[in-house]
Amino acid sequence: MRRLLTPGWLAIHVLLVASVVGMLGLAGWQWSRAAGGNSLSWGYAFQWPVFAGFAVAIWVREARRVVRGAPEPVLPPVTDASLAPPAVEPRGPDHVAVGAAVGAPVITRRPAAYDGGDDPEVAEYNRFLAWMSANPGARAVDYPG
Numbered sequence: 202m203r204r205l206l207t208p209g210w211l212a213i214h215v216l217l218v219a220s221v222v223g224m225l226g227l228a229g230w231q232w233s234r235a236a237g238g239n240s241l242s243w244g245y246a247f248q249w250p251v252f253a254g255f256a257v258a259i260w261v262r263e264a265r266r267v268v269r270g271a272p273e274p275v276l277p278p279v280t281d282a283s284l285a286p287p288a289v290e291p292r293g294p295d296h297v298a299v300g301a302a303v304g305a306p307v308i309t310r311r312p313a314a315y316d317g318g319d320d321p322e323v324a325e326y327n328r329f330l331a332w333m334s335a336n337p338g339a340r341a342v343d344y345p346g
Contacts, residue, residue, distance in 0.1 A: 204267050217260050224253040 204210070228249035235242035329344055336343070 204270075205264055210264075210267070213260070213263075217256060220256055221253045224249045224256070228253075 205214075228246055231242040231245040231249065235246050325346070328346060329341075332344055332346070333339065333341070
């Protein structure tokens with residue numbers, strides 16, 4: 202039970218109480234509007250208590266999990282080599298391997314498949330995109346065209 206008295210859980214308890222009170226207050230407000238003749242408010246009058254019940258149900262589930270000391274779910278190891286993530290291989294400076302770094306751009310060197318046809322605005326925009334692709338560190342304001 203002491204696990205539910207950590208600072209993180211105390212914040213969750215306060216957030217839950219504030220959320221439930223707020224949702225039930227909104228339900229009461231919608232109930233009064235519905236009783237005043239706003240027929241759309243009937244749906245909301247019943248919807249807000251359902252949301253509050255859902256929040257309490259999630260809180261109960263997580264609190265029980267913490268009290269039981271259940272471990273975090275662990276994925277089983279991959280036994281089939283075809284399902285394993287690809288190995289990261291070092292490549293040249295103009296190519297970034299998939300999974301090489303979180304947040305790193307994946308750069309591909311392929312020409313644009315759509316040229317814009319006869320529309321000069323689309324063709325200019327495609328030239329801009331091709332320039333941006335060829336200069337990944339550049340900003341849009343640096344475009345010479």
